[in-house]
Amino acid sequence: MIKLFRNLFLVLVVAALVAGCRSDESEGRVIPQVSGYSFDPFNLQPSDKDFDGDGVLNSKDACLYVPGNDPKLCDSTVDSDGDGIPDKYPAIEPYIFKDMVNSPWDNCPDDPNEKQEDLDGDGVGDACDPDIDGDGTVNEQDPCPTDASNECDPDTGNPTYDPFDLNPTETDLDGDGVENSEDPCPRVPGFNPAHCDAKADPDGDGIPSVYPSIEPFLTENKAGNAWDNCANVANPGQEDFNNNGVGDACEDSDGDGSNDISDPCPSDPTDSCGAEVPEDVVFACTTDGSSSFSPMLATDSVAPAATYTRIKNCLLDEALCGVNNPNYAIDGNSNSSAEIFNTNLLGISSVALGVQVAPNSDFIYPSANRIGILFEDVPQLLELGLFNNGGIQVRTLLNGEVQQDSGGELGVALDLLGLSQIFGLDDPQYLLFRTSKQFDAIEIYSGGFKLVSLLERFRVRQVCTSKTPLPTP
Known part of the structure; x- marks a missing residue:
């Protein structure tokens, strides 16, 4: 009887240890020594410089996304498209513990897609998904393949916008809803690159020579009127110190040989406007015109x-x-x-x-x-x-x-x-x-x-x- 109780006690102790090792809590977990890892696979710390969080910087890691530094975990035999994401989860921790071994990992195993974008969240990456937005229409027949609501410009796929309700910001200069870095014409509402190509914008400063025939310029009676105040000299800031409609970059108001934008005194050929203020200039701040x-x-x-x-x-x-x-x-x-x-x-x-x-x-x-x-x-x-x-x-x-x-x-x-x-x-x-x-x-x-x-x-x-x-x- 004593022997029976002893054996039962040992069984309970072993069961408790196993349960502790497989607990989801990191506290008390035994790091598997058989793996030979120098890191805790159950306490990974991913970052921009260490994608898999195994303590090896990306620049020195043989497999950026797989914990450990074993090149066999992401070579061509396990990563068909060579994007660094194995086709299936390898037989290492923590995937063994999570019962993930041999489950699909790369959501497009035959198409490189390191970022694993999946717009509709269906488990098939955008790089190989025949219906990226998941609206039931295949990409080839979808007027807006990345917009399930189909509220986009069918010619460009970009979002629709209201030309009479533009909201310009520093990152979206024309206010059409597409940031400057993605907009073919950052200063012209819409997404038609012809509005700011070499023909429309000879100096390449992003401002067309004339306002294009689109809204809201048509309604504002600006279409066809001059826009760039220096059409042949790049000046994205459109500086015009004397407000005469001719940009400082292509005007020399005082005739001293320096264009206004680089002239310290654009209205004074002697450049004396930069002289020190005389001591006898009395400071008096007024709005009645009696003082400068x-x-x-x-x-x-x-x-x-x-x-x-x-x-x-x-x-x-x-x-x-x-x-x-x-x-x-x-x-x-x-x-x-x-x-x-x-x-x-x-x-x-x-x-x-x-x-x-x-x-x-x-x-x-x-x-x-x-x-x-x-x-x-x-x-x-x-x-x-x-x-x-x-x-x-x-x-x-x-x-x-x-x-x-x-x-x-x-x-x-x-x-x-x-x-x-x-x-x-x-x-x-x-x-x-x-x-x-x-x-x-x-x-x-x-x-x-x-x-x-x-x-x-x-x-x-x-x-x-x-x-x-x-x-x-």
């Missing part, structure tokens, strides 16, 4: 302003890094203000309020200029920023590229008068910054090295500058 300096306003008919915010490396909660009411800086009311706040540790985090010429305007501010920033509580700001290279900073930009930066990133041309003097009337007060390069945007930001700043705040009521070149000395 005026606020950047959303309602400006010549250079309408818009705002944006830029936050980088906020180490704490984003509630402690940001800009409140950014549009208050361009509303024309000097009693309202946009507030920039930032928790700055070792100069890592940066919060910027950008004021730029609106996208629908081609206006560019002249180079010899002054920027006036109307602040609330300026003395405190100066105290914060003087001795630690932190606090308020200003930079100018043109077409998104930094031109001058008080933080020192691009150098020396920005004269930081404002950090040593305050100009203006008793109230309001301005910090002044000199510029010597053209710009279409100004960023006021909290940044620079500080050992620690628990919370840095300052309020921007108004941003002012001149629309015309200032007089030379």
Whole structure:
């Protein structure tokens, strides 16, 4: 009887061990030593650099998708199409444990398809599926073989779009629903490559010489009218500083031999517009025309302003890094203000309020200029920023590229008068910054090295500058 109980106890112990080894939980699982693996096949860690997660980088792995480094697991005898995916699951762990050995793996074993795309999820890869979208119509007879709803352009297979409800974005410039990288004509609604081929777009900048005869241009009476303002010179930005319809890339307004797009002073053959602003130019920001300096306003008919915010490396909660009411800086009311706040540790985090010429305007501010920033509580700001290279900073930009930066990133041309003097009337007060390069945007930001700043705040009521070149000395 004792022997019987002992044998029964051993059987129960062995059964418990086997059950533990085959549990779906990794805790307590015995890694099979007979395999000789140097990795745990039950705890694979796939990544972009190690597809099968076996600890061997793709660049050194004999089989990218099969755990282990045995070339026999993915050679031509087991991978008929040579795409790295075996036709069937091999007899190794973890496939033995999961009862997957010899089950189909490659969903198109005779057609290379490393990514194993399967749009309709029927187990047959798109590379060999006679009905890719699973709508019951074979690809050859399907007007939209990758769209089960058949809501596509039957000529191209691309999605349909409403030409009167386009939604342009940076990744879809024409707003027709197809990203630029996939669109044969990124700036022309639709997917007809003839609209931007060499005949339609001789300079190859993606903008046809004339508007094609398609909607919405037909309804807008633009079809056949000039589109590219430099039809024979590539200029995808369509810059036109004087708004005369001729692009800067093919116009030399001042006749000095430099086209406007590369001329620092396109309306001045002496190029003196880049000269330093004279000391005796008095800064006074008004809208009555009595001064050359005026606020950047959303309602400006010549250079309408818009705002944006830029936050980088906020180490704490984003509630402690940001800009409140950014549009208050361009509303024309000097009693309202946009507030920039930032928790700055070792100069890592940066919060910027950008004021730029609106996208629908081609206006560019002249180079010899002054920027006036109307602040609330300026003395405190100066105290914060003087001795630690932190606090308020200003930079100018043109077409998104930094031109001058008080933080020192691009150098020396920005004269930081404002950090040593305050100009203006008793109230309001301005910090002044000199510029010597053209710009279409100004960023006021909290940044620079500080050992620690628990919370840095300052309020921007108004941003002012001149629309015309200032007089030379």
